[in-house]
Amino acid sequence: DTAVSQTPKYLVTQMGNDKSIKCEQNLGHDTMYWYKQDSKKFLKIMFSYNNKELIINETVPNRFSPKSPDKAHLNLHINSLELGDSAVYFCASSQGQQTNYGYTFGSGTRLTVV
Amino acid sequence: AQKVTQAQTEISVVEKEDVTLDCVYETRDTTYYLFWYKQPPSGELVFLIRRNSFDEQNEISGRYSWNFQKSTSSFNFTITASQVVDSAVYFCALSGYNAGNMLTFGGGTRLMVKP
Numbered sequence: 001d002t003a004v005s006q007t008p009k010y011l012v013t014q015m016g017n018d019k020s021i022k023c024e025q026n027l028g029h030d031t032m033y034w035y036k037q038d039s040k041k042f043l044k045i046m047f048s049y050n051n052k053e054l055i056i057n058e059t060v061p062n063r064f065s066p067k068s069p070d071k072a073h074l075n076l077h078i079n080s081l082e083l084g085d086s087a088v089y090f091c092a093s094s095q096g097q098q099t100n101y102g103y104t105f106g107s108g109t110r111l112t113v114v
Numbered sequence: 115a116q117k118v119t120q121a122q123t124e125i126s127v128v129e130k131e132d133v134t135l136d137c138v139y140e141t142r143d144t145t146y147y148l149f150w151y152k153q154p155p156s157g158e159l160v161f162l163i164r165r166n167s168f169d170e171q172n173e174i175s176g177r178y179s180w181n182f183q184k185s186t187s188s189f190n191f192t193i194t195a196s197q198v199v200d201s202a203v204y205f206c207a208l209s210g211y212n213a214g215n216m217l218t219f220g221g222g223t224r225l226m227v228k229p
Binding site: 033035040041042043044045048056088090102103104105107108110 | 149151153157158159161164203205207216217218219221222224
């Protein structure tokens with residue numbers, strides 16, 4: 001019964017391709033996030049959605065487009081993949097938008113662009 | 115803007131030694147939360163602790179303890195009698211009230227515990 005599940009766990013693809021990473025949470029949380037961890041281990045937020053509505057959109061190229069069909073799912077679609085997109089992408093969820101709610105992270109998707 | 119600094123990028127200790135991981139933060143919010151996460155070699159992010167800005171009591175959980183000092187904007191993490199299984203990257207993070215529950219992470223400290 002994984003609380004936040006991401007698929008796939010590993011993704012190897014060629015430059016220029018389009019790919020998607022899926023995220024689902026079964027915790028009943030209202031808010032979901034995408035974080036990127038680069039090769040130096042730096043973790044940075046990319047997007048935040050609350051009840052399917054975009055709340056935070058950090059400086060991320062337009063090639064990245066999150067989609068939330070319902071509050072339990074937040075998928076990340078990436079167009080025209082570049083070498084610099086290689087990273088580990090973490091999905092997370094929380095009960096709400098207030099800071100007193102903790103996060104639950106997925107196990108990450110390691111994306112390698114060759 | 116909020117910022118978290120973990121000045122120690124890498125620490126190496128021998129098993130059974132005590133080790134302290136430093137975390138210093140900056141925020142303009144008066145209400146905020148501080149977190150520590152562990153990332154073992156397997157890659158997942160494991161939640162360790164959450165502390166709110168109004169609670170400066172130190173916390174102990176088994177071999178882990180946390181020292182929150184608002185006066186110095188620090189939230190340090192100590193592992194007592196370290197074990198090889200403690201080897202991981204440890205992240206300190208901050209979430210401010212006005213940041214929409216966005217977690218800002220420090221750069222992480224890689225802890226290597228040698229037998």
